[in-house]
Each structure stands twice: as C-alpha cells, then as structure tokens.
Amino acid sequence: MSLFDMTGQVALITGSSRGIGKAIAEEMAVHGAKVVISSRKQDACDAVAAEINARHGAGTAIAVAANISAKDALQNLVDETRKVFGKVTALVCNAASNPYYGPAAGIADDQFRKIMDNNILSNHWLINMVAPEMMERGEGSVTIVSSIGGLKGSTVIGAYCISKAADMQMARNMADEYGPKGVRVNCIAPGLIRTDFAKALWENPDTLARSTARSPLRRIGEPEEIAGAAVFLASRAGAFTTGQTFVIDGGQTISGG
Numbered sequence: 001m002s003l004f005d006m007t008g009q010v011a012l013i014t015g016s017s018r019g020i021g022k023a024i025a026e027e028m029a030v031h032g033a034k035v036v037i038s039s040r041k042q043d044a045c046d047a048v049a050a051e052i053n054a055r056h057g058a059g060t061a062i063a064v065a066a067n068i069s070a071k072d073a074l075q076n077l078v079d080e081t082r083k084v085f086g087k088v089t090a091l092v093c094n095a096a097s098n099p100y101y102g103p104a105a106g107i108a109d110d111q112f113r114k115i116m117d118n119n120i121l122s123n124h125w126l127i128n129m130v131a132p133e134m135m136e137r138g139e140g141s142v143t144i145v146s147s148i149g150g151l152k153g154s155t156v157i158g159a160y161c162i163s164k165a166a167d168m169q170m171a172r173n174m175a176d177e178y179g180p181k182g183v184r185v186n187c188i189a190p191g192l193i194r195t196d197f198a199k200a201l202w203e204n205p206d207t208l209a210r211s212t213a214r215s216p217l218r219r220i221g222e223p224e225e226i227a228g229a230a231v232f233l234a235s236r237a238g239a240f241t242t243g244q245t246f247v248i249d250g251g252q253t254i255s256g257g
Contacts (some may be wrong), residue, residue: 003237007032010085010221011234014068014126015095016043019195023223024092024230029056031231037063038082039095064153067093067121069114070231078129087137090234091125093167094145098160112159119163120170127185135181141234142185144171145226148249150189165190168245175243177255184242186233191249193221216251 011028015021017039025035029052039046045063052061062084066077078249081088084092097118100111116244127142149157150164168187175185212218229246232238247253 002031004229004235005232006029006090006235008088009033009089009234012036012081012088012130013040013076013092013094014038014216015145016068016092017041017048020094020190020226021094022048023227024094024212025061026052026055027145027224027227028234029060031187031235033090033234034059035061036077036085037061037076038066040067043066043156043226046217065116066085068118068126071125074122074126076130080125081231082143083161084208088133088247089133089137089140091126091130091140091142092145092230092234093126096163097123097143098157098162100159101156103155104158107159115159115163117165119160120166122249123170127170130249131174131178131183134183140183141238142171142174142183143230143233144168145186145187146171146245147231148188148189148191148247151247151253152241172243172247179242184233184238185247186196186238186242188226188229188233189245189247190226191215191221191247191252193223193226197220212250212252213244214252214255216255219250221250 006028011033013021013025016025016037029035037049039045042065045065049061049063064074064077064080098174100107144167146167147164150168151162171185171187
C-alpha cells in the first residue's frame, strides 16, 4: 500500500469549490478518500462534488455549504459530514478572506475583524469541533492553508499577513496540545498561486512579471502544486510530521522576492 493512500479516510475541506481547496479535494479523492466539499454557495459545492463523483464513483464526495464566519454553520458542516460518512479523519482549513488592500492606517475596524474572524477564529472553531473524535480514535490530521504572507511584512495586505502568521502559531500550539493523543496539526504556506483569490497579483501580465521576477522558478504556481503537500500531511507519509509549516512558493521567500 502506498504511503500516500487515503482509503478509509474522510477529508473535510473548506473553501473547496475552487482554487487550492478544490485541487486538494480532487487529489485526496484520487488517493482514495471520501471528501466533503464546502464553501458559501451550495450550487458551487454541488458542481464540484458531482465532478468528483463522476470521476471516482458515486458517494465519493458530498457538498455542504457553510459560511465560515458562522459557528453554527460550521457545526452543521461537521454534523452533516458525520451523518453521511460517520467521521472526520482529515480536516483542511483552506477558506479565508481578505476584504482590504492598502496601508494599515486605512483599514476599517470591521474589515480587520472580518479577516481575523474568518482566517483565525473560524479555524479555531472547526479544529475544536473535530479534534475530540480524532483524539478518541488516537489519530487524525489537521492542515491549515496559511500563506507566505505570514512570514513576511507587507504594506498592502498587512492584516491578512497577521492572520496567516497566527495560523502558523495555532498549528504549533495545537500540535503540542493534541499530539499526545495522535492528532497532527500542520500548515501549508503557498506563495503566489493562480487562483481567483490572488487574481489581482497575476491577472495583469506586468504585475505577474513583477511578482515572479525574483522567484527562482520565475513563474506562478498552480493549485494542484499545493494539493500534493496536503495529501502528504493527511496520509501515512506524513505520520511523523506535526507542528510544521510547509512553504511552497517557487523559492520566493529564499530569494527575497
């Protein structure tokens, strides 16, 4: 059996109707997992679940819409997952928000709070909803999709970067707390990836050229290039890995890009 085999696992992935989250769900299904597709809009979730079921067999994926800013919606997401699949073995906290682009002095209080609530507090809620059952079984994995923004300063997405740095610390704290019961918690920190979320940084060719000029690979990343790390962290291949942040950025952070 491959170290990356996920047969028998149930993976719940937030923000998985597009971009990185969708790529992770698709790749986990390839490796044998049952997957739960979730984002704000039910129709978008249904479409992705239908694609995965058509490719990998009926019952591989279900769709449960949830707004990550609402604790009761996240609890319903977990409850529905258990109702259909009986458990959650792998959680991927991928959904995030960034409603502001500009200097720190210009961000409104409600924008700052939304970033902190959606990018930190919602992950805290969701992890603590699934961790007890994982600890009871003596195994489980949580992966938070952070960002290289959490490792660098920024003059335009400062609050977002603060939230992503906090996610890395959350993974370290929870890895320390839940590790004795067999639950692993890690982060993935992507660089510039071709997603709708990051469209402002790559849609214009000139902007893209500036964004990648100092990266050793000199190109933007693709969503599926993040998915492999998520499979590693949720499978037996990552069984001795916890509390870590995996930087996947084409080398941008090592070159000063």
